[in-house]
Amino acid sequence: MGSDGQNWYLGLTYDQWVPLSVSGPTPAARYKHAAVTVDGKLYIIGGSRNGRYLSDIQVFDLKSLTWSTIKLNSGVLPATSGHNMIFWENKLLFLAGHSKDVSDTVTVRFIDLQSCECGVIETFGKLPVARGGQSVTLFGSKLIMFGGEDQHRRLLNDISVLDLETMTWSTVETTQTSPAPRFDHTAALHADRYLLILGGCSHSIFFNDLHVLDLEMMEWSQPQLQGDLVSPRAGHAGVTIGDNWYIVGGGDNKSGVPETLMLNMSKLVVSVLATVKGRDPLASEGLSVSSASLDGENLLVAFGGYNGKYNNEVYVMRPKPRDVLHPKILQSPAAEAAAASVRAAYALTKPEKLDLSEREDTSFKEVHVDSTPQNLLAEISALGEQKKVLESSLADVRAENVDLRNKIEDVNTTHADLSKELQSVQGQLISERSRCAKLEAQIAELKKMLESMQSIEEEVQALRKEKSELERDMERVSSVQKQGSGGAWKWITG
Numbered sequence: 001m002g003s004d005g006q007n008w009y010l011g012l013t014y015d016q017w018v019p020l021s022v023s024g025p026t027p028a029a030r031y032k033h034a035a036v037t038v039d040g041k042l043y044i045i046g047g048s049r050n051g052r053y054l055s056d057i058q059v060f061d062l063k064s065l066t067w068s069t070i071k072l073n074s075g076v077l078p079a080t081s082g083h084n085m086i087f088w089e090n091k092l093l094f095l096a097g098h099s100k101d102v103s104d105t106v107t108v109r110f111i112d113l114q115s116c117e118c119g120v121i122e123t124f125g126k127l128p129v130a131r132g133g134q135s136v137t138l139f140g141s142k143l144i145m146f147g148g149e150d151q152h153r154r155l156l157n158d159i160s161v162l163d164l165e166t167m168t169w170s171t172v173e174t175t176q177t178s179p180a181p182r183f184d185h186t187a188a189l190h191a192d193r194y195l196l197i198l199g200g201c202s203h204s205i206f207f208n209d210l211h212v213l214d215l216e217m218m219e220w221s222q223p224q225l226q227g228d229l230v231s232p233r234a235g236h237a238g239v240t241i242g243d244n245w246y247i248v249g250g251g252d253n254k255s256g257v258p259e260t261l262m263l264n265m266s267k268l269v270v271s272v273l274a275t276v277k278g279r280d281p282l283a284s285e286g287l288s289v290s291s292a293s294l295d296g297e298n299l300l301v302a303f304g305g306y307n308g309k310y311n312n313e314v315y316v317m318r319p320k321p322r323d324v325l326h327p328k329i330l331q332s333p334a335a336e337a338a339a340a341s342v343r344a345a346y347a348l349t350k351p352e353k354l355d356l357s358e359r360e361d362t363s364f365k366e367v368h369v370d371s372t373p374q375n376l377l378a379e380i381s382a383l384g385e386q387k388k389v390l391e392s393s394l395a396d397v398r399a400e401n402v403d404l405r406n407k408i409e410d411v412n413t414t415h416a417d418l419s420k421e422l423q424s425v426q427g428q429l430i431s432e433r434s435r436c437a438k439l440e441a442q443i444a445e446l447k448k449m450l451e452s453m454q455s456i457e458e459e460v461q462a463l464r465k466e467k468s469e470l471e472r473d474m475e476r477v478s479s480v481q482k483q484g485s486g487g488a489w490k491w492i493t494g
Contacts, residue, residue, distance in 0.1 A: 008065070009294055014320035015273050017260070017282055017302070019313050024066045027058040029310035031286030032133075032235075034085035034094055035303060037062075038113070040294055042301050042314070045094055045111075046080040048286075049310050053079035053099060057111065060314060062292055062301065070111070075118030077109070082132030082184075086143065088164055090114060093121070095143075095162075098132035102151065106130055106169075108162070125169035128160040133183030137195060139215065141165050144195055148183050155181035155202055159213070176220040179211040184285075186238035188245045190265040198263075199250065201234035206252045208232040210268075225263070227270040233257050235285030235305075240265070241298050244322060246273070248289045248302055249282055256283030256307045260317070274317070281311035 012018060033047025033054070042060040046053065055077045057070040083097025092111040101107075105127035111118050134148030134156070143162040149155055157179055159172040185200025185207070195213040199206075208230045212221050236250025236257065245263040249256060260274040260282070276282045284305025292299045300317040304310075 007295070009062075009297055009299055009316065009318060012316065012318040014318055017274055017276065017315045017317050019315050020065055022060070022065050022067060022314060024068065026067055026312055027056065027069075028054065029312035030054055030304050031284065031306040031310060032081045033286075033288060033304055034083050034097075035288035035290050035301075036085050036087050036092065037290040037292040037301060038087050038092075040292060042290060042292070042303065043085070043092060044288070044303060045077070045085055045092070046083060046097070047304065048081035053081050055079040060301075060303075062294060062299070062316075070116060072111070072118045073116045077111070077118050082134075082148075084134065084136035084145075086136065086138050088138075093164075095136065096131055096134055096145070096148065098151070103130050106145070106160075108167070121167060123162065123167045123169055126160075126171050127169050128158070128171075129156070131156060131183075135185055135187035135197065137187045137189050139189055139195070140192070144187075144189075144215075146187060146195070146197060147179070147181065147185060147200065153203070155183060157181040172218060174213065174218045174220055177222070178220050179209070180205075180207070182207060182234075184234040184236075186236055186247060188238055188240050188265070190240075190243070190245075194265075196245070196265065198238070198245075198247065199230070199233045199236060201232075201252075206232035206234055223268055225268055225270050228259075228261070228272050230261065230270055231257060231259075235287075237287050237289040237302070239289050239291045239300065241291055241319060242322070244319070246289065246291075246300055246317075246319065248300075249284050249287045249305060251283070251285040251307070256280075256285065258283045262319075273319075279307060281305055281307065281313050282315055283307055284311060287311070 027044060028049060030047035030049045034045045036043050040062045042062060044058040044060070046055055048054065057072075057077065059068045059070060060066070061068070078099045078101045080094075080097040080099040083094050085092055085094040087093075090113055092113065093108060094111075095108045096106045106123075106129070108121045108123055109118065110121055128145060129150050131148035131150045135146050137144045137146075141164045143164065145160045145162070146158070147156050159174060161170050161172055162168070163170070179197055180202065182200035182202055186198050188196045188198075190196055193215055195215055197211040197213070199208055201207060210223065210225055210230075212223060213219070214221070232252055233250030234252070236247055238245055238247045240246070243264055243266045245265055247261040247263060251257055255278060258276045258278055258280065259272045260276075261270055262273045263270050281287070282302060282305075284307040287302055287305030289300055289302045292301055298319055298321075300319060302315040302317075304312060
């Protein structure tokens with residue numbers, strides 16, 4: 001599609017990918033680059049092509065559909081692949097990734113878009129090990145890093161947090177079952193509380209699972225998705241607009257994924273938004289997808305990737321505006337039931353007008369009120385009866401809410417008791433382990449003593465043998481002496 005004026009995007013059909021006809025020199029085809037949109041411009045940094053890391057900075061203007069290159073006034077940008085990039089305080093921050101500049105820990109670099117200067121940002125705290133293929137998600141003024149693969153090909157599933165105000169790293173301890181170690185996955189933030197992790201791969205397995213980290217409780221869960229199936233994939237790209245998470249491309253080293261998925265994060269429902277042909281650049285691994293807003297119109301912008309050949313085309317999609325729902329709180333069944341009771345009670349007591357435009361309830365019918373006194377009295381009486389029914393329902397809901405709270409308290413008490421018992425058992429186990437270790441040490445000493453006793457016994461036997469031989473020698477000597485002394489006596493007396 002060509003540039004037909006500055007508002008070319010207004011003619012796009014909803015939920016369809018369209019390749020753009022661009023002007024000017026196009027950047028080298030690549031994959032595993034980093035991408036972000038700022039003020040209607042798509043910034044592309046680095047990536048990989050034919051096993052060679054790239055270090056260029058490319059800019060695509062979404063208004064004029066032209067490419068340009070940023071030349072740095074100072075600083076050197078190392079060739080990097082598998083890194084992440086965000087926009088923060090008029091700077092592009094990019095971190096981690098594989099590079100020939102070997103470092104033991106994650107390096108954070110910046111590009112100032114005004115001065116075109118580049119440099120390394122000094123960070124503090126517990127710096128995470130260097131890696132590539134990780135996910136980095138902006139959460140307020142913090143970056144949340146998950147997973148990846150280190151320079152020794154060790155797979156990771158840790159959580160590290162970088163505070164952008166203080167540039168301090170910290171590690172996070174989580175509860176429940178963490179995702180399996182992986183890289184080349186995608187991550188998204190929902191309702192300013194939940195970190196979602198989808199797909200990725202190990203060295204032998206491609207994943208299609210969804211994991212959710214509650215950033216308040218620091219607790220992992222694995223909710224079930226509804227709707228269309230998600231095939232195993234890695235190297236896919238994702239971006240959120242409102243409650244919807246758009247997921248593009250990826251593959252399993254055999255074929256690319258042709259479907260563009262939309263995951264409604266409030267309902268946890270997956271739907272296929274668009275499908276391309278198998279060898280389409282959008283069915284690639286290592287592509288990027290970003291969101292841009294042009295005059296209030298949201299666009300998805302995809303670039304690059306590898307599907308048997310390296311790509312450098314720019315594709316755009318104009319997603320259809322969708323209703324914004326209240327964020328879904330992903331909590332335990334008991335807490336969800338209690339919250340439902342509270343919402344029901346609140347809805348019954350709230351005097352404001354309810355919007356029922358999206359729901360049809362056959363138990364409510366339109367009532368035409370006659371303004372005569374008798375009919376008004378009858379209507380008031382009917383409203384009084386409805387009020388009693390509602391009050392009775394409200395009382396039932398409150399009673400049910402109390403029961404649920406009691407059950408939750410019982411569960412919490414049981415959990416506390418079990419925790420204490422577990423701690424006691426763990427203490428006993430530790431003491432038993434210590435006792436076993438001492439016994440093993442004593443057994444080792446006894447074995448050494450037995451071995452030394454065997455050598456002593458052999459020495460005793462040798463001494464006894466020597467003694468026996470000595471005694472025999474002494475007997476022979478004594479016998480000879482007696483014979484000799486007898487002969488001399490006989491000579492004297494004779």
